[in-house]
Amino acid sequence: MRTDPSLHYLDNAATTLVDPAVADVIHTAMLEHWANPSSLYRPGAESEAAMNHARAQLARTVGCKAKEFYFTSCGSEGNNLALLGGALTKTYGKKIVCSGFEHPSVRRPLEQLASSGWQVVFVPPEADGSFDVDRMLNEVDRSTILVACMMVNNETGARCDVERLAREAKKINPRVMVHVDGVQAWMRLPVKLADSGIDSFTVSGHKIHAPKGVGGLFLTDRLIQSFKAPYLGGEQEREIRPGTENLPYILGLAAAAQKLAPTMKQRTAQVQALNDRLRAGLAAFPTVEINSPAGSVPEILNFSENRIKSETMLSWLSEQQVYVSSASACGRGQPSHTLAAMGRSPRAIDTAIRVSFCADNTPEDVDAFLERFEAGMKTLASF
Amino acid sequence: MQEVIIGYQGEMSLKGLNRNQFESALMKILRYRLKDAGRFNVWCGQSTFYMEPEDEDVDLDLAFERVSKVFGLAAVSRSAVCEKDFDAICRTAEAYLGDTLRQVRTFKVEARRADKTFPMDSPALMRELGAYLLEHHPRLKVDVHHPDCKVIVEIRDKGAYVHGPKTPGEGGLPVGTSGRALNLLSGGIDSPVAAYRMAKRGLALDHIHFASPPYTSERARRKVIALAQRTSVYTGSCNLFVVPYTRPQEYIRDNAPAMLFTVLMRRSMMRIASQIAQRQGCGALITGESLAQVASQTVYALRCTDAAQDLPVLRPLIGMDKTEIVETARHIGTFETSILPYEDCCTIFTPPHPKLRPTLEEVLEAEAAMPDLRGLEAEAAEQTERLRIRINDEMELED
Secondary structure, three states: OOOOOOOEEOEOOOOOOOOHHHHHHHHHHHHHOOOOOOOOOHHHHHHHHHHHHHHHHHHHHHOOOHHHEEEEOOHHHHHHHHHHHHHHHOOOOOEEEEEOOOOHHHHHHHHHHHHOOOEEEEEOOOOOOOOOHHHHHHHOOOOEEEEEEEOEOOOOOOEOOHHHHHHHHHHHOOOOEEEEEOOOOEOOEOOOOOOOOOOEEEEEHHHOOOOOOOEEEEEOHHHOOOOOOOOOOOOHHHHOOOOOOOHHHHHHHHHHHHHHHHHHHHHHHHHHHHHHHHHHHHOOOOOOEEOOOOOOOOOEEEEEOOOOOHHHHHHHHHOOOEEOEOOOHHHOOOOOHHHHHOOOOHHHHHOEEEEEOOOOOOHHHHHHHHHHHHHHHHHOOOO | OEEEEEEEEOHHHHOOOOHHHHHHHHHHHHHHHHHHHOOEEEEEEOOEEEEEEOOOOOOHHHHHHHHOOOOOEEEEEEEEEEOOOHHHHHHHHHHHHHHHHHOOOEEEEEEEEOOOOOOOOHHHHHHHHHHHHHHHOOOOEEOOOOOOEEEEEEEEOOEEEEEOOOEEOOOOEOOOOOOEEEEEOOOOOHHHHHHHHHHHEOOEEEEEEEEOOOOOOHHHHHHHHHHHHHHHHHHOOEEEEEEEOHHHHHHHHHHOOHHHHHHHHHHHHHHHHHHHHHHHOOOEEEOOOOOOOOHHHOHHHHHHHHOOOOOOEEOOOOOOOHHHHHHHHHHHOOHHHHOOOOOOOOOOOOOOOOOOOOOHHHHHHHHHOOOOHHHHHHHHHHOOEEEEEOOOOOOOOOO
């Protein structure tokens, strides 16, 4: 890492290191903006003004109106809120269409809806890990109330053409709500939500060098009159997400986004070079198979080495401060559901490794990984 | 109205002349376990343990919960104490159990008169107290066979004790009264249950765990620490020995027939465990083996494992089904931690088809072909790390 050359943190899809400048913003906000943004007196009004400024800044990063951007605690909360709220709101039908490699915070609420009488169709990814939105569109009909698809898969980095999905789905059924989990895409790909056909979109702070505990949900204003939020409480966030806003973290989220938004192209080029370097290094290992499909974001590279269990390899790498992941960090060691949905063999799933970059990574991080990985492949026994 | 906790001896009451040793061991444990619930006077009389609060602000709920997990008590109850006077007993029974009696349909009074100087005998006390309670609760009926609520009165040396039904305790014998043993803790479901069952028979325990980094991860190690902590509520504070077992394990994998790998590894672990046990003054080893559960747990494999060292190997789960073991694991609160999906030393390098009926001869022959194994074992034993596990009721669960 640029900040600490002995640390080789290559698990940025799990979380990112907090930017010290962002931490400073939060620290200052904690001391200065102590008042509740809903309070009527002057410090309260100042807190509210700071929050609204942050909201406007954040809305610009996803191309929506400020009032359509709601603060949440994380991506998982945003996904739950949008999907469960969407199902409560759209009462004309019971059909939901969803991609088969979603994050658990999308999959599990939908599974729960399925057990309560909704008809949920999961459309699996292709064997190469890519996702064909046409297969999903084939499932959309006039009774479909909800379509959910992630913009970038958290395990393989596969990109889904959610803009086309939203446009085409709306042609088949103009009333359908389209939800996109944008947690891994935000600040990596350009996002423009206004008039896109996408009705809800989630983002998370800790994937963009802000702390854990803050996120955002875009919810189109077209839905606001009828939207039935699953939470009840105060009037904060237009009653969509009641609860006193976490102002210091919100300001931190805005600061992180402000810092990253103008450098997207430059960072993508930097990370692409790291990705290429890693791919070139991995080509020397005949047993390695790349799981990330062509066209994936360069930030994530998933592969199976087919010899040594991921848990062992991860533990081996971590001895040299090389930190990568086996699948999604949210799975806590469980086998990857994305690779399983792709139909990969149990051995490939058991030996999968996800390397995920940020622009703070250096070629030395990739080399440290490859060096330690090679030593592991030589030293460690296969199972 | 003063409220106390009463603990009833189980098997300990069958002990002969050495009973007082068991009683003082248990009192010591009870005093230790009650420490953070407030100040208690703990004493024993007539095969019963009394825990009397000495302050107003003791947490009796917490104390009761702690005491109910102590081995040696067959039953526990919370009880109101009053003078040994019939009117006082009636008033106390009504004040202490009146609310409960209002919620049931049938009841029964049981009386025990350990102090024979009390003027009424037990049947008279039961009859008269029953009549008094019926007067106050005219809708109640007496059912001596299957009452909804039992009102129990015990006339003892220091006063009369009135309480509702007893809560079953953990039973067994006080930890430490049967000596000390070393438990092999893998990280699975069975070994914490084995520790629990042997502690119940009065054994003080230490644990030994074999870690094989990088094949086993930091998470697996933390999981084992969490299991030892969770079990310590029953076993008491203990040591957890973590043996760096990677090198012997790799050596066996590289130099032994794959089919015999598991049994050879078990023997090697037993030898290391035996060394550490003897260093710690442990008189036995404990394992969570259950007959025929896996290939290393057939009678043939157990024979080979037992022959590896001299200490007796206690296998409290040998005749238990997995479902019974899981039930106990849930009871002691280790199940959820045990099923976290991390590799442990017993699951790595395992051959697809291990030998179910190994003979001692072939095992010894395979060991003879591994001249460096003993040295690697000695090195692992030497580098073993000792972690102190203290009783921790409010576990910081890792998941």
